[in-house]
Amino acid sequence: IIEMASACGLPLIDSSRRNPMKTTTYGVGEMVADALKSGCREFIIGIGGSATNDAGIGMLKALGARFLDSGNGELEPVGENLIKVHQIDISQLNPALKESHFTIACDVSNPFFGKEGAAYVYAPQKGANSLQVIELDNGLRHYAQVIKEYTNMDISQLPGAGAAGGMGGGLLPFLNAELQSGIEVILKTLRFEEVVRQADLILTGEGKLDRQTGMGKALDGILRVGEKCQVPVIALGGAVEATEALNRMGFTAVLPIQPFPVTLEEAMQPEFTKENIERTVRQVVRIIKQFTK
Incomplete structure (x- = not known):
């Protein structure tokens, strides 16, 4: 069981330094990689409370994925670079992921982008100004199209895809994963x-x-x-x-x-x-x- 916010949560960064253009989910990927190394193959990832808006590319990079711009340069996995993603290289993705299953516990139903999406609804509380919100939303729109071209999966309006800065939808095309209501998982357990x-x-x-x-x-x-x-x-x-x-x-x-x-x-x-x-x-x-x- 992995709590996303323990690696990239809002409480981990002073409010004056919050900037979802620059923050990353890379640390969550490091946690997953460590668990894979220890033999874990069944995961529940609680997403939410993050200071990020990178659609999960940070986590995926820590697990071996590469995100390239139009000149084949490798991009830093942060929110401001979503708009620059031209190619997705998963050839070096951690092979243990093929044997693993991920339940992504999510507590919101927001789509990936748009007025009810990740950037417009949640980025302001993560430190984004009005211009950055628009830039992040455009980045999510662009990245969703790139994902569709590379995986044939359309995550754009999937309920919950906008959770945790797009983490909800950004992981589905690359992992054996399913989105579930976090509260439903908890209430069923209790x-x-x-x-x-x-x-x-x-x-x-x-x-x-x-x-x-x-x-x-x-x-x-x-x-x-x-x-x-x-x-x-x-x-x-x-x-x-x-x-x-x-x-x-x-x-x-x-x-x-x-x-x-x-x-x-x-x-x-x-x-x-x-x-x-x-x-x-x-x-x-x-x-x-x-x-x-």
Whole structure:
């Protein structure tokens, strides 16, 4: 089991230095190569929370792939070079990959490119400005076409292909891999539905509640189980946007946990967050008890 963000996650780089034009998934490939060397052949890769937008070419390079420009020069595997990829050479790809299977656990359903794709939706939080977002999106469009020419696989509108800066779709043509909902993998492992059927209320949450919450992420999976079992779901967030849209998705209520305006750094302090969650849950329970006496 490999967590992508442990090699190229947002927390690993200071916010002032984040730049998805320059960051790479190469380290994830190093982790896979090490696991292959140790004899592993069945992989689950959790993708998400990355600081990258390189469509997985960094990981593939670490495993032996080469990405060449129109002059046969080898490209550095970073987001800004996707637009320059002219040839893909997988002749030296690690041979152990042919014996391996990859489950790519992904928590969003975004396509590879476009207004709902990897660059437009996620690159800004990785440090991209508006011009870089356009450049990255153009790079993803171009690279998707190159992939189609070389592998005959069209990943452009595949749900989840835009996850983790295009990692979701970028690996499928070159590995024995399948995309699966990360939350579904987890909920199945936990036998979550069996637990929910015995519950009266689900309290869940994430750092920021917004329109992305309903794009196949963890809370979306939890909400679907709650609806199936007819158990109400209340979501708590460090920040809340698009409240009405979230209510229409099916959440009984969405509530912020912050007691007063705070900086992002303060909001992410574990003890402060724990206190805020506990206080908010206590208030929710007090309301419920008042109306169920």
